[in-house]
Amino acid sequence: xxxxxxxxxxxxxxxxxxxxxxxxxxxxxxxxxxxxxxxxxxxxxxxxxxxxxxxxxxxxxxxxxxxxxxxxxxxxxxxxxxxxxxxxxxxxxxxxxxxxxxxxxxxxxxxxxxxxxxxxxxxxxxxxxxxxxxxxxxxxxxxxxxxxxxxxxxxxxxxxxxxxxxxxxxxxxxxxxxxxxxxxxxxxxxxxxxxxxxxxxxxxxxxxxxxxxxxxxxxxxxxxxxxxxxxxxxxxxxxxxxxxxxxxxxxxxxxxxxxxxxxxxxxxxxxxxxxxxxxxxxxxxxxxxxx
Numbered sequence: 001x002x003x004x005x006x007x008x009x010x011x012x013x014x015x016x017x018x019x020x021x022x023x024x025x026x027x028x029x030x031x032x033x034x035x036x037x038x039x040x041x042x043x044x045x046x047x048x049x050x051x052x053x054x055x056x057x058x059x060x061x062x063x064x065x066x067x068x069x070x071x072x073x074x075x076x077x078x079x080x081x082x083x084x085x086x087x088x089x090x091x092x093x094x095x096x097x098x099x100x101x102x103x104x105x106x107x108x109x110x111x112x113x114x115x116x117x118x119x120x121x122x123x124x125x126x127x128x129x130x131x132x133x134x135x136x137x138x139x140x141x142x143x144x145x146x147x148x149x150x151x152x153x154x155x156x157x158x159x160x161x162x163x164x165x166x167x168x169x170x171x172x173x174x175x176x177x178x179x180x181x182x183x184x185x186x187x188x189x190x191x192x193x194x195x196x197x198x199x200x201x202x203x204x205x206x207x208x209x210x211x212x213x214x215x216x217x218x219x220x221x222x223x224x225x226x227x228x229x230x231x232x233x234x235x236x237x238x239x240x241x242x243x244x245x246x247x248x249x250x251x252x253x254x255x256x257x258x259x260x261x262x263x264x265x266x267x268x269x270x271x272x273x274x275x276x277x278x279x280x281x282x283x284x285x286x287x288x289x290x291x
Contacts (some may be wrong), residue, residue, distance in 0.1 A: 005147040012151065016078025020235035023077045024071065030077070031070030041068060044290060045276040050205035051289075052276075054254070055205045056123060067272035075122055075275075080123035080255065083151060087158035091132060092285070094237030095125060098134070103225055104241050112178035115242075116188040116213050118263045121229035121274040122189060123166040131160030137174060139166040141190075141213065162222075166196075170243035171212070180219045188213045189263050191283055200256045203264060208283040215253030217248045224248055228266040231273055 015023075034041055046064050049056070056064065089161040107113060112133075117126060130136040140156075140163040143149035156163055162177070164170035174184050191197070192210045217224055224241050226243035246262055251254050267274045 003146065008147050009084075012080040012084050015077060016084035018077075018080070020078070020237070022235070023081065024074055024233075024235035025065035027074030027077050028070050030073035031066070034069040034073060035066040037203065038090075040276045041072065045072075045278060047289060048276045048278075048280055049235070051205045051281060059075065063274060065276075066273070067145060070275045071273045072275070072277055077194060078122055078124075078166070082122060082128065086125075086128050087155045088095065091129060092237070093275065095129065096230075096239045097129065097242075098239060099242030101173060103223070106245070107223055110158045110181035112181050112220060113183045114178060114186045114217055114220070114222050115183065115227045116224075116259065116263070117185065117227050117229070118266050119187055119278065120267060120270065121231045121238060121273050126227060126240055127156060127161055127185070128159045129240055130183060130185055131156070131219070131243060135162075135177075136160070136183040136185055137162035137164060137177045138185045138187075139164055139170055139174065141166055145209055150249060152243075159261050166212075171215070174216060175219055178216065178222050182214065186210075186213055188259055189280070194283060198256050199258050200253070202260045205281060206284045207260070207281055209256045209260055211252060211256060213259050214248065214252055214283075218250070218252075218255070226262050226283040228269060228272050240289040 018026075042065065043067050046061070049061055049064055049068070053061070053064070054291050103113065115130075117123065125140070127136075138161060143152060153163065164173045178184055190210060191208055192212070194208065196211060198211050199206055201207065202209065226246065226247045228241050228243075230239045230241060231236060241265070243262070246258065249258055271276040281289060
């Protein structure tokens, strides 16, 4: 193990020792600091929220921004819990699941299942559950930091998740995985490369959106559902919510529009828990709104 990876691992291990109630408290303090001092996370969050919710008054917008930065901070501090404490272990009672048994009961024998989710609550909790309960695969883009990337990959492998590169061979693997009656999960709110996306609307704003979900479904016609992880207040745990079956249109434009509308429904369950600090509206036009 390299020195830098060891430092990252030690930091995450230290975080994993804290109970979620303490993580929530510290996250609230850190989130308040992010709100009161100028920084890129606050700036990007405000830009995204003002685009997504133009009807909000200034005080309402600032209040939602503050809540969002608190949730972002909590999510960061939960890294030790999700990458060091949870992987490979029985799921704690603090993680509640809604709608999963109904989905399993509605599937035909050996029928694949395609799930999509926004980056909301803590997506690693969701991955851990699916890796524990199903034979699940997901496309994965490497983290910029190679030491952190190594830690994430090791943790997700322990969770039972099969990770594939987001390229042609990866897509072929996902198609086979679905046709073999297994599960694929996609965080489909990520902004793709221009070659892998189509312009659609996300909260009524133009947004370059992923076409991979539609392509996988159009080639397999498997069951399609949303799933989202919602953080409970004050560190009391998480709720994983599986949505009803989604009818995907046969044409790509309609499919991408449907995907975004379903993602919006998920996000509105707890809008402050969505990753608004992400540059969601980049690549949608010639102007860089995040400058």
